[in-house]
Amino acid sequence: MKNKIKQTSILLFEKKGFTETSIQDIVGELGVTKGTFYYYFSSKxxxxxxxxxxxxxxxxxRQKAIRQEHHSNRTKLERLIALLIADIANHGPSGKVFFREMRHLDRDNAVKVKKKREHFRKNLEEIISEGIAKNExxxxxxxxMVAFAILGVTNWSYQWFNPLGKISADQLxxxxxDLILHGIA
Incomplete structure (x- = not known):
């Protein structure tokens, strides 16, 4: 039930936004009582x-698994880009909520999430640094700055990318x- 509440909430938050979605909306969608919600979560x-x-x-x-592979840093970078795009394709609503609704977390929770996001970025930076050191x-x-650029390009895709459109997640x-590794000129 906890997972059902989360998944339903993600879809409602994506559609209506966090502030416009009430606990009543969530439990109404699931056909359960508010008591069920509060059994699993103390608040929205x-x-x-x-x-x-x-x-x-x-x-x-998933990033850790890629980093531990015995591949070149170039391949790891390509696999991380593919990971981020595949994640948007496979978990689009979760990505939208993750990027769009963080501003609604209280200060302490926001700091915890930002530290984890920073950890992801630092791991990406490390791959880039190692690739530079190995002349890759x-x-x-x-x-x-390269890590920020990669995350900016990939993460913004949640706003417009349609995995059912003419370009697949793998193609994107x-x-x-190609754009990141070779540029456009």
Whole structure:
């Protein structure tokens, strides 16, 4: 039931927004009582925090697996780009809630989520730095800025990318990888 509440809430938050979705909307959609909601979550904000932590923890685990592979840093970077785009394709509503609704977390919870997001970015920076050191990427790059650029390009895709459209998630990941690794000139 806890997972059903989360999944229903994600869809409602995506559609109506966090502030416009009431606990009554959530339980009404599920056909349960508010008591059922409060059995699993102390508040709507705690539910939002649970959604955020689940989302980023899963991404961090999958990133860790890619980082531990015995591949070049270039391949790891390509796989991370593919991971982020596939995640949007497979978990679009969760991504929208993750990126759009964080502003509704209380200060302490927002700090916890931001630390995890920063950890993801730092891991990406490390791959870029290692790639520069091994001459897989050109020298003179600023790993922090490149990491921010990669995350900006990939994460913004949740706003417009339609996995059922003319470009698949795999194709978009290849387009982004090519753009990031080769530029447009």
């Amino acid at each position: 904000e705690q539910l939002l925090m649970d959604i955020h932590i689940s989302y980023i923890d899963e991404l961090l685990e 990427f050109r020298s003179g790059l600023e790993p922090e 990941a290849r387009i982004y990888s």
